[in-house]
Amino acid sequence: EIVMTQSPATLSVSPGGRATLSCRASQSVSSDLAWYQQKPGQAPRLLIYGASTRATGIPARFSGSGSGTAFTLTISSLQSEDFAVYHCQQYNKGLTFGGGTKVEI
Amino acid sequence: EVQLVQSGAEVKKPGESLKISCKGSGYSFNTHWIAWVRQMPGKGLEWMGIIYPADSDTRYSPSFQGQVTISADKSISTAYLQWSNLKASDTAIYYCARSVGPEYDFDSWGHGTLVTVSS
Numbered sequence: 014e015i016v017m018t019q020s021p022a023t024l025s026v027s028p029g030g031r032a033t034l035s036c037r038a039s040q041s042v043s044s045d046l047a048w049y050q051q052k053p054g055q056a057p058r059l060l061i062y063g064a065s066t067r068a069t070g071i072p073a074r075f076s077g078s079g080s081g082t083a084f085t086l087t088i089s090s091l092q093s094e095d096f097a098v099y100h101c102q103q104y105n106k107g108l109t110f111g112g113g114t115k116v117e118i
Numbered sequence: 119e120v121q122l123v124q125s126g127a128e129v130k131k132p133g134e135s136l137k138i139s140c141k142g143s144g145y146s147f148n149t150h151w152i153a154w155v156r157q158m159p160g161k162g163l164e165w166m167g168i169i170y171p172a173d174s175d176t177r178y179s180p181s182f183q184g185q186v187t188i189s190a191d192k193s194i195s196t197a198y199l200q201w202s203n204l205k206a207s208d209t210a211i212y213y214c215a216r217s218v219g220p221e222y223d224f225d226s227w228g229h230g231t232l233v234t235v236s237s
Contacts, residue, residue, distance in 0.1 A: 014180070045221070047223035047224070049163075049224075055229075056213055056227040056228060056229055056230055057163065057213070057215075057224075057227055058227070059223055059224060059225050059226075062222075062223040062225075068225065100162060100163055102163075102165075102223065102224075104221045104222050104223060105221070106221075107165075107179070107221070108153070108165040108168075108179070108221060109165065110162055110163040110164065110165065111162070112162045113162045113163075
């Protein structure tokens with residue numbers, strides 16, 4: 014099974030600031046990587062797929078990069094509604110999620 | 119609008135059986151896969167398995183194989199997740215989610231079903 018490791022577990026950022034979240038795979042997953050946002054009491058929402066393609070309706074301040082084993086989700090100019098937990102998921106071999114990164118004020 | 123509507127919260131005792139549902143609308147139910155994802159209290163997401171309603175082709179995560187059963191009734195656009203012998207450790211929120219393939223991202227999610235197992 015491919016293990017996905019996210020860091021940091023918690024990220025403190027000020028509104029208007031920039032957040033950089035990391036996701037690493039235990040083996041190459043090519044670009045088969047998605048990012049999800051989950052707010053308290055809500056279901057996850059797809060943000061990024063194919064490592065760097067924004068899903069429908071996702072603001073341009075969200076961007077994804079990376080391939081192989083190292084991936085990054087960047088949120089530029091954080092808005093109040095962006096404080097949430099972010100999950101990465103690989104779908105290259107099977108389907109596995111990372112442990113999540115909480116972005117807080 | 120694509121919607122996945124899940125059945126309501128359940129409270130069960132250890133050893134009981136349970137079947138929860140996920141009804142799709144706003145798209146062709148038979149042309150997408152439906153996955154089930156577990157989220158234990160305060161924890162991350164775990165993929166449990168996935169089904170293609172058109173032919174009931176089902177894949178399970180090794181961690182959940184034999185622990186749950188995933189099924190679907192394409193005639194009513196509904197997927198199911200069931201247990202025959204619940205344990206306290208099954209307490210979690212269970213989400214269904216839509217995918218275009220067995221190994222793809224999940225582009226739409228249900229609202230989740232909270233299952234509480236307690237004596």
